[in-house]
Amino acid sequence: MKRSSGSETGLWAKPWMNLLLFLLVVGGVLAVVFRESFSSRFVLFSNDAPLGLISSEWCKMPAPFKGFWVDLNWLGSQAPSAVPNVSFALLTLLGPVWYAKFMAPAALLILGFGAWMLFREMGLTAGAAVVGALAAALNMEFFSNVAWGLGSRGLSAAFVFLAVAAVYSHARRPHWAKIPLAGLAVGMVVMEGYDVGAIFSLYVAALVVFMAWHKPGSAGKRLATGAVRVVLVAAFAAWMSAAAVLTLIATQVKGVAGAGATEPADPQAARMKWDFATQWSLPKVETIRVLLPGVFGYGMPEMYSIRPQDYGGAHYWGGVGQAPGNEKSRLSGAGIYAGYAVVLLALWAVLQSFRGVQSKLTEEERRSVWFWMGAAGVSLVLAWGRHAPFYQILYAMPYFSTIRNPIKFMNPFQISLLILCAHGLKGCWRAYVTEGVAAGGASGPWTHFKAWLGKAGAFERKWVYGSGAAMVAGFVGWLIYAESKPRLVKHFNQIMPLSYEGQAEQMARFSIGNVGWSVLFLVVSGVSVAWLLSGYFSGPRRRWAAPLLAGVVAVDLAHANAPWLVYYDYQSKYVASPVLEFLSKESPEHRVQVLPFQLPQPQFQFFQQQYYYVTWLQNLFQYFNIRSLDVIQEPRVSEDKVAYRAAFTGTPLQSMVRYWQLTNTRYHFGLGGDFAEQINQQLDPEKKRFRLHTSFDLAQDRPGGLVQAVAATNGALGLIEFTGALPRAALYTQWDTVTNEAEVLRRLMDPAFDPAASVLVSDPEVPASRALDQAAAAGKVSLKVHAPKRLVYQAKAEAPSVFLLNDRYAPEWKVWVNGKPEKLLRCNYIMRGVHLPPGEHEVEFRFEPGHTALYVSLGAIVLGVVLCGFLALGGEGRNFTAPLRENERS
Secondary structure, three states, X not given: OOOOOOOOOHHHHOHHHHHHHHHHHHHHHHHHHOHHHHOOOEEEOOOOXXXXXXXXXXXXXXXXXXXXXXXXXXXXXXXXXXXXXHHHHHHHHHHHHHHHHHHHHHHHHHHHHHHHHHHHHOOOOHHHHHHHHHHHHOOHHHHHHHHOOXXXXXXXXXXXXXXXXXXXXXXXXXXXXXXXXXXXXXXXHHHHHOHHHHHHHHHHHHHHHHHHHOOOOOHHHHHHHHHHHHHHHHHHHHHHOHHHHHHHHHHHHOOEXXXXXXXXXXXXXXXXXXXXXXXXXXXXXXXXXXXXXXXXXXXXXXXXXXXHHHHOOOEOOOOOOOOOOOOOOOOOOOOOOOOHHHHHHHHHHHHHHOOHHHOOOOHHHHHHHHHHHHHHHHHHHHHOHHHOOHHHHHHOOOOHHHOOOHHHHHHHHHHHHHHHHXXXXXXXXXXXXXXXXXXXXXXXXXXXXXXHHHHOOHHHHHHHHHHHHHHHHHHHHHHHHHHOHHHHHHHHHHHOOOOOOOHHHHHHHHHHHHHHHHHHHHHHHHHHHHHHHOOOOXXXXXXXXXXXXXXXXXXXXXXXXXXXXXXXXXXXXXXXXXXXXXXXXXXXXXEEEEOOOOOOOHHHHHHHHHHHHHHHHHHHHHHOOOOEOOOOOOOOOEHHHHHHHHOOOOOOOOHHHHHHHHOOEEEEEEEOOOHHHHHHHHHOOOXXXXXXXXXXXXXXXXXXXXXXXXEXXXXXEEEEEEOOOOOOEEEEOOEEEOOOHHHHHHHHHOOOOOOOOOEEEOOOOOOOOOOHHHOOOOEEEEEEEEEOOEEEEEEEEOOOEEEEEEEEOOOOEEEEEOOEEEOOEEEOOOEEEEEEOOEEEEEEEEEOOOOHHHHHHHHHHHHHHHHHHHHHHOOHHHHHOOOOOHHHOO
16 A cells, blocks of 8 residues: 655755755754853853863863873773764864853754654655654753763764664665665764664664565575675774774773673672663653653752752652662663653554554555564663663673663664654654645634544544543543652652752652643643644645644753753853862872761761862863862773772771872862871871861852852861872882782782882883892982873983883883883883983873774765765755655655
8 A cells, every 4th residue: 555745846845945944943942942052151061071071181172083091080091082973073173162052952953953864764744854853852862861961872863863764765765875874874873872872783783684674585585685784784884983993992891890791700790790780770660751751850960060959859769870789879860751742643653553454654664663663662671671671681692791771772762762753743744734635614623623523533533532531641640649749758758868958848849740741741742633633734724734743842842851951150160269279280290189088077078079079070170180089980990990999998097098109199188177187197197297288168159159169277178288199200210020910019008118219110121120228319300291191201310210100001101212112111000110221311101092993984984975975966865855755665
């Protein structure tokens, strides 16, 4: 049974007019939603890409395309290199401030464009395709991730839509260039989404096989065709994503503790790995969030650096991110609301797919609906993670145990739902708008609806009655939920720590209010879809069908997404206090840390747990390039770091002093007054190397304003100096060669070993040092050039020496002495060094990881541009901006 989508004439037959319509509608809506980005003083909050981080020296573009070295946390670490994707291109072009303002709307606009291209290829009319694109751009799964700082999630989804468009286009109008383009799009999916992109690629591969299977020919031929196409897609995807895949293996798999594909032999270690990998699982009951945004709250306001009271009760109280063994720990940085119009149209398509010859969909469309329905179902049960048995099957497969957070499968779930919605839009438009019986005369909507319902088919009547029943059930459910407010307040008091008086009451009001709004939008969306099915918008009124649905989708999703948008005045926030100014100047020579003690003083608890780790470490330290021993986030820890830190754990408290000495950590945040003397008595009673450097307090310039550190003579807080910390760089005329790693760690902890006088070298080829009683004066070292990936020192060695740099060793670091390459030494287990003969030397350390894969991916991008141009010049490009015609369908 073949059905036509209807044709477009006049201006709407021109591709540029279709594109202009998309830009005006989707771009205009996003401009309104993100209107505060146009303010000169405000930027959008970003948890994963805060302004401070992207303004730091180590993140300054375009140098990271040849390697990231994060020098501001711990002893330094290698991060995945920047790759030639859209995210890093935008950061390079826009710069930090404009990126913080406009990355989110730009990513969502590109996401909408990818969906729009697919929907046009599927045959949707100009107006219907824009409705679908708007639903994709405002889909909460992607919107919340983008607003959270993960713009790459939205961009990854955009290229999924483009890959699917290429697969669909090749199935209907075969062309040799389309399968390579699909593969290149999948490669960009991986470059943007990393592990999420890898998940997406499996769905595209399944679609390629599915499309090939339903072509004419024997089963063997169809399977072979599908296999060949999957191999081609995978090959071109690997070509495109080479830069991302290789940098991920080098930094997130190789040498990372617990990152292997095999399970640990120890049952307890295996259980810990499972708990860690599945912490962000979607509880089955929270699947209702697809329909009820905000019923479980949104996020933790502490992550927004605003007062919890100002967050309006939107605190998240569900089970996503709940740490095993700590039932009061929870965190959700993402929403999964799809919008009622989207769900209703997707449901309409699913129901129509089972109606056989009576269906409003073609046979080809019904098969497509079944595929995406299956994809949505598989995605949902995997997103449940540890709350259902299904994820265990996937987890047991090779390498899947290295992927964290099963809730990531809600990304392909939402894409599947959006494509099902597109099928619903296409079928409804064809049956009730472009080919429907024109509404007669000037009858009003209600008069027309009553007349239509009396003669409507059985399916349409059941749809209307079912929709009405859902609306009534929703309203009754809201009333029951509102009556349960006292029990809800009691529940909040039991399950989570509350930050202020009345928080539970505020949270209950917020949750109940959001259910009420959801019922309202259910009614509006249900009436709009029923109105569409009645044929009221056929004939002369067809021009109003798309604006009606676009308005409903935009208002519904924009209202639900509003809590994710948090703006702040960055010009007021990124101001250096005297303490930060001092630490910024000292940073090239010394590190800083907050004392890792649990002290009873409320001032210190607030400073340590909220202000230091959120405001300073994640933002201001990055912005002012202050090196800290503390780490912002560390989901994957390297094996050498685990071993090094373990050597100083579980031993006498004084081992911390040795740890701070070896790691060049000279400054510590603690209490003011005589607290430094207390530390001396407990940790360093003999040498007494701790002293109070600066006293300060935390203060607000106004109620509810930003908290700032203010110098105070008798401040409650203090910056404490540890004078025993090793310098960042020094010369040693005494060293021991120890190649056994366990022995090195034991020696470092031995009280008889003096790190200020001797160094342990792990390279047996280094010539032996002088006897201890013949040690010469070490010499002097001065810093000439300081950059994250390049350090230049002037050294004057009075005798054969080891130049020790108390920064982390990595093979990607190279060293030159007087312009000649020398062997980089591993010293004191984890630090860098080089052997120097007597004399004056210029010692240069440079971070130079291989970047051949960067050029491989750039070559794939060039190929993709050439293939797109070839298709466009060959007339194929029009198929992505014009609806599918009857004579184009085989």
